């Protein structure tokens with residue numbers, strides 16, 4: 001009986017959320033008095049094993065198959081199902097990312113089992129034995145609603161809500177014994193095969209930037225983003241935007257923050273001329289500090305932000321940049 005953490009990576013590069021969900025899995029394993037194991041899919045991830053051990057993984061299962069050179073929801077799900085069949089874990093935890101949720105949804109469908117997405121570390125009751133139902137709290141609607149759920153299942157499938165657990169090394173690192181295995185892949189695993197990839201962004205990305213300067217409809221035009229670009233560059237960050245901006249064709253969709261864009265995890269997010277609609281908040285709420293700049297003191301984002309400047313962004317944003325320059329000189 002173990003807790004199995006599915007480790008999300010991209011061709012061997014860990015996604016930051018993977019260590020959050022591994023830490024979540026370790027807390028779960030400690031709580032129910034069992035071992036933490038991890039699974040990586042594809043041989044490109046074999047080199048991660050020792051690092052995963054630092055976070056408490058006793059064993060790192062490594063799915064090897066020629067069809068697993070790149071991500072495929074079907075291939076990854078089949079690999080997890082193979083492992084559930086042989087190892088019978090008590091729970092399987094993945095990251096509450098699009099990929100993590102997609103893979104576990106496939107696993108749940110194959111096992112005809114329930115799956116709880118975006119679980120919080122708080123309010124979790126695991127019960128006395130394996131058959132006891134678990135009581136969980138999960139995040140819905142981008143964090144504006146917490147839902148209590150009761151999970152009845154032999155193997156508890158769940159993803160950890162993003163940015164709700166800090167990735168922390170274990171006090172007692174696991175040995176991280178590598179355990180390669182050949183997963184049983186269904187034919188459908190070969191439906192999508194990635195043959196080539198072209199990187200569309202270089203350097204800091206919206207998802208990983210420590211500073212994001214976001215602009216909304218209030219920016220007014222594509223040219224209006226110049227002061228935001230300037231501020232972002234000064235702080236080593238990137239520019240993001242709301243969907244109103246991409247809908248207007250002012251910026252590419254790759255810059256969009258939100259439910260149908262990117263979920264950021266910045267240390268600081270400047271939300272300039274953005275009202276803070278729930279779909280935007282879904283992507284912005286992972287930021288550790290939100291500074292809203294808005295002419296409307298009643299705007300949703302102003303009421304939720306850590307700090308707010310009530311004023312015209314066209315004056316406030318250049319003034320912030322000027323002050324940073326003045327202090328650096």
Ligand SMILES: Cc1cc2nc3c(=O)[nH]c(=O)nc-3n(C[C@H](O)[C@H](O)[C@H](O)COP(=O)(O)OP(=O)(O)OC[C@H]3O[C@@H](n4cnc5c(N)ncnc54)[C@H](O)[C@@H]3O)c2cc1C
Nearest residue numbers: 216217218242243244258259260261273275279280295313
């Ligand atoms: C299915 C679905 C998915 C969606 N996904 C997303 C998503 O991923 N991301 C997203 O952002 N939205 C998304 N939306 C759209 C969302 O509902 C909002 O319409 C959108 O976020 C609004 O963008 P905005 O805040 O820039 O514009 P507005 O709501 O029009 O707000 C503009 C703000 O700018 C302020 N302002 C105006 N002029 C100035 C000025 N000179 N200085 C300072 N402030 C000023 C105003 O006071 C106002 O608060 C989605 C909607 C749906 C239905």
